[in-house]
Amino acid sequence: MTKCEFVCPATVAEGIETISRINEDVVFISGGTDLVIKLQGGQIRPAWLMDLSLIPELKFIKEVEGRVRIGSGTTFTQISESDLLRGKARCLSQAASQVGSAQIRNRATIGGNIANASPAGDSLPALLVLEAWVNIAGPQGMRRVPFAQFQGGVGQGLQQKELITEIDFPIWKPGGKAGITSAFGKIGSRTAVSIARLNMAAMVEYDPEDQKILSSRWAVGALGPIPFRLEELERGLQGKKVNSDFAEEVADHLTDAVDRGIPGRASQEYKRQAIRGLAYDLIEDLLL
Secondary structure (H helix, E strand, C coil), X not given: CCCCEEECCCCHHHHHHHHHHCCCCEEEECXXXXXXXXXXXXXXXXXXXXXXXXXXXHCCEEEECCEEEEECCCEHHHHHHCHHHHHHCHHHHHHHHCCCXXXXXXXXXXXXXXXXXXXXXXXXXXXXXXXXXXXXXXXXEEEEEEHHHHCCCCCCCCCCCCEEXXXXXXXXXXXXXXXXXXXXXXXXXXXXXXXXXXXXXXXXXXXXXXXXXXXXXXXXXXXXXXXXXXXXHHHHHCCEECCCCHHHHHHHHHHHHHHHHCCCCCCHHHHHHHHHHHHHHHHHHHHC
16 A cells, blocks of 8 residues: 555544645545445555544434434444444344454445445445435535435536535335334355445335235345336335245246346346345345
């Protein structure tokens, strides 16, 4: 790794003030579980590294006016162990619990997972179904972007010298006698410490009395350059009766999504089968 300057601010304001005075490239580091590998491998050679790990205002999980707010420096261990998230955003809690090893979860942060933008990032499908927003700070000020647009390659991602400060999303409330639940699942090369070959999150509003899906949101990762919502499946399930054919119908939709997402890839046939098993597991977790 080439030599670079290192700075460790105590507040976000101090960090922004510092980078405003720097005329060279600045790379931010928090947990460092992905970035350190890139630095050691020479994939990136920044002139400056700014360590965000000692900024307390970036580390929190709280409910404010009907929304869940999570600081970008919050670790996946903290997310997986949060009672608030287990109750209000179960899919994100489950995703956090499956990130790498215990040692990695103790260091890796949700802000880093978003900024790293891996197609297989475990938190990303969960953030899509939760309809999260990303809060960003930089020398030009603050801005707030829907996560779907932030990661969608439409010019709303991180700009030079910007950092993620917070993620927030609404607490979804069911209507009438229905209930809302969410879940996350992944398939990796090993049981633990694996990068996802497929991951998926879903949130379902379900009426147990009528056995109907009132609404749902589904997102899949590691099936293209970015995770994406399965909007055709969501439309097809609205008002759908949950019966003996339900899981197979969902699996068929997902197989089609694989064919559209990675046509002609060597992994296509494997993922066509794997996503069906993932669908069955998720539906059992959501509805049984």
